[in-house]
Amino acid sequence: MHATSPIRTTCPYCGVGCGVLATPTGPESALIQGDPEHPANYGRLCSKGSALGETLSLQTRLLYPQIGPRRVGWDEALDKVAGEFRRVIDTHGPEAVAFYVSGQLLTEDYYLANKLMKGYIGSANIDTNSRLCMSSTVAGQKRAFGEDVVPGCYEDLEQADLIVLVGSNAAWCHPVLFQRIVKAKQDRPGLKLVTIDPRRTATSESADLHLAIRPGSDVMLFNGLLNYLRQHDRLDFGFMEHLVGLSQALEAARDSAPSVPAVALACGVPETDLVRFYQEFARTEKTVTAWSQGVNQSSSGTDKVNAILNVHLATGRIGKPGMGPLSLTGQPNAMGGREVGGLANQLAAHLEIENPRHRAWVREFWNAPRMAEQPGLKAVELFQAIEQGRVKAVWIMATNPVVSLPDAAAVRRALAACEFVAVSDCEAETDLAAYAHVSLPAAAWGEKDGTVTNSERRISRQRAFLPLPGEAKPDGWIIAEVARRMGYAEGFDYAAPRDIFVEHARLSGLHNEGRRLFDIAGLAELDAAAYDVLPPIQWPVNAEHPAGTARLFAAGGFPGPEGKARLLPLPPQPPFNPPDLDYPLVLNTGRIRDQWHTMTRTGKAARLGHHLPEPYAELHPDDAARWEVADGALVRLESRHGSALARARITPDQQAGSVFMPMHWSDVQARRGLVNALVNPVVDPVSGEPESKHTPVRVGAY
Numbered sequence: 001m002h003a004t005s006p007i008r009t010t011c012p013y014c015g016v017g018c019g020v021l022a023t024p025t026g027p028e029s030a031l032i033q034g035d036p037e038h039p040a041n042y043g044r045l046c047s048k049g050s051a052l053g054e055t056l057s058l059q060t061r062l063l064y065p066q067i068g069p070r071r072v073g074w075d076e077a078l079d080k081v082a083g084e085f086r087r088v089i090d091t092h093g094p095e096a097v098a099f100y101v102s103g104q105l106l107t108e109d110y111y112l113a114n115k116l117m118k119g120y121i122g123s124a125n126i127d128t129n130s131r132l133c134m135s136s137t138v139a140g141q142k143r144a145f146g147e148d149v150v151p152g153c154y155e156d157l158e159q160a161d162l163i164v165l166v167g168s169n170a171a172w173c174h175p176v177l178f179q180r181i182v183k184a185k186q187d188r189p190g191l192k193l194v195t196i197d198p199r200r201t202a203t204s205e206s207a208d209l210h211l212a213i214r215p216g217s218d219v220m221l222f223n224g225l226l227n228y229l230r231q232h233d234r235l236d237f238g239f240m241e242h243l244v245g246l247s248q249a250l251e252a253a254r255d256s257a258p259s260v261p262a263v264a265l266a267c268g269v270p271e272t273d274l275v276r277f278y279q280e281f282a283r284t285e286k287t288v289t290a291w292s293q294g295v296n297q298s299s300s301g302t303d304k305v306n307a308i309l310n311v312h313l314a315t316g317r318i319g320k321p322g323m324g325p326l327s328l329t330g331q332p333n334a335m336g337g338r339e340v341g342g343l344a345n346q347l348a349a350h351l352e353i354e355n356p357r358h359r360a361w362v363r364e365f366w367n368a369p370r371m372a373e374q375p376g377l378k379a380v381e382l383f384q385a386i387e388q389g390r391v392k393a394v395w396i397m398a399t400n401p402v403v404s405l406p407d408a409a410a411v412r413r414a415l416a417a418c419e420f421v422a423v424s425d426c427e428a429e430t431d432l433a434a435y436a437h438v439s440l441p442a443a444a445w446g447e448k449d450g451t452v453t454n455s456e457r458r459i460s461r462q463r464a465f466l467p468l469p470g471e472a473k474p475d476g477w478i479i480a481e482v483a484r485r486m487g488y489a490e491g492f493d494y495a496a497p498r499d500i501f502v503e504h505a506r507l508s509g510l511h512n513e514g515r516r517l518f519d520i521a522g523l524a525e526l527d528a529a530a531y532d533v534l535p536p537i538q539w540p541v542n543a544e545h546p547a548g549t550a551r552l553f554a555a556g557g558f559p560g561p562e563g564k565a566r567l568l569p570l571p572p573q574p575p576f577n578p579p580d581l582d583y584p585l586v587l588n589t590g591r592i593r594d595q596w597h598t599m600t601r602t603g604k605a606a607r608l609g610h611h612l613p614e615p616y617a618e619l620h621p622d623d624a625a626r627w628e629v630a631d632g633a634l635v636r637l638e639s640r641h642g643s644a645l646a647r648a649r650i651t652p653d654q655q656a657g658s659v660f661m662p663m664h665w666s667d668v669q670a671r672r673g674l675v676n677a678l679v680n681p682v683v684d685p686v687s688g689e690p691e692s693k694h695t696p697v698r699v700g701a702y
């Protein structure tokens, strides 16, 4: 394990999925370099990735199993988890238990958690923090293409003549992809960048045009674009044989967004800027539209995704070099989780839980004693069900819902009331730890083996390069041990992560014959040595595409009925809770450049704390004057759900009437700096993703 030559692995932070070369320099340190051969980054790293070697300290790690505050052995802890789950299932049925997991899990761990819950416990109550970031894209792609598929690849960003970034501060949140965009612009000054975001950000500083749209008006903007393309005869008639629903989508676009002035007014942008964007889009065939949480985290997030997909389908700009829609995934393995069915409304391998034939296939493949028959509870409703006492035992893995879910006070109430809470985590001192009846020390990045899938469908290996500290164990081992103690030893007998991966690969090819694009049957025969050296590869990987697949859908071939894609009619919906006299400002939440999620890793690297060291609230100067807030003052933000403290930053980059606050700080790290104490628990009715970008708040002096 103490290798002196670098180990090839993958960054554990964002969905870019950069390749990393890690050379251990001690039990808690490593030299980190970008992997020049990894196609996601070709050697580049951002500030977070390059500081990974400074985040390996064991100082605050959870290193031993605990029952309450008492240190116990693994046997006692695992018996307790298995026993409590068995007790609740036997007394109240399988719907009374749940897993809440994470895009930080490796695909193999995710697969086992999903198999245990859906195939053995017999409930679909397993959801993931990917619900909070990507589920609107999952739902939108499923509606449009028939399957949750990203059509293109990162290289398209370098081959495009126009890149449109929607609801994405890529310069901070997907920095290496943004570096690739900036480099492409330097090499080809003709490449245009348009940013669409209520805020002016580090990303929009590099843009040729920035549209600071009114929060929530994205569907109106893209309906207007679809209507403009129709009016200017820019639809691709040759591609229409691959589509259904075009005329209805065009009609809805015409009705809701009849003219450029009407759209400009509704979106709050200058008409001249809107015309520039529409003209640029209309005349530039090689266009990539990439989006992130600004689109997804909305009560109409799925419609926003489909509004973007509508224009790319109607113009045939999909799956060809330099053109297509590109969802920028939040987490390193948000897509791997989707592949194994980690969301409560999915089965493994992109099979459908509502489909009896799919359920029967999976049941037979797993030799499952009790298959889930219906979708389970999605993240927000799952914690509401815990608070209501309908779910009585929950196992939380590799995520901290107290910090990351909306309406934090309700999440705390739910966990306090829950009969049994098991927590698998790397860190001991979190806001969640206080609610754990059993704490299970999980292996961290650099200590475990498996795979992740990034935003361009590329599967990459994460490899261990450090010894397991204390008594920490990989998540997959912990899940299999609990399964064994629940009486399911036969289904969870794996010697190594490779065994799980090849089972997952075999399942992806089951009854497939090209029906589902998530097909990695071409990797099902990997032996241990081949798995060990598996190079980054984009699915599908099968007999037809043994070396993987960069792009899909250029010539149709959609997984939906009759091989066609669907455009949707999309009447624009406003955000669920409008501001009012009591709460007149709109809170928007997001990430900052140098921190990741709840800062359990990035918080350990001192240099990452220098950029923005404390929770802050960005306000427009007009709002600051109106509410008598001075730059640098400590302010109190209040919503109908709670309050939080932050340092005021007054900037014209912030749209008047709105306030931005980052999502990273918990109460452990910065007392009362928790933004989700404020956020309303409103969700998209299709995807279940929370509206984290739009909560009415008020601001006042501390």
Ligand code: SF4
Pocket: 011, 012, 013, 014, 015, 016, 017, 018, 041, 044, 045, 046, 047, 048, 049, 050, 174, 175, 176, 177
């Ligand atoms: Fe890691 Fe994302 Fe930075 Fe790449 S861009 S080094 S994956 S945080």
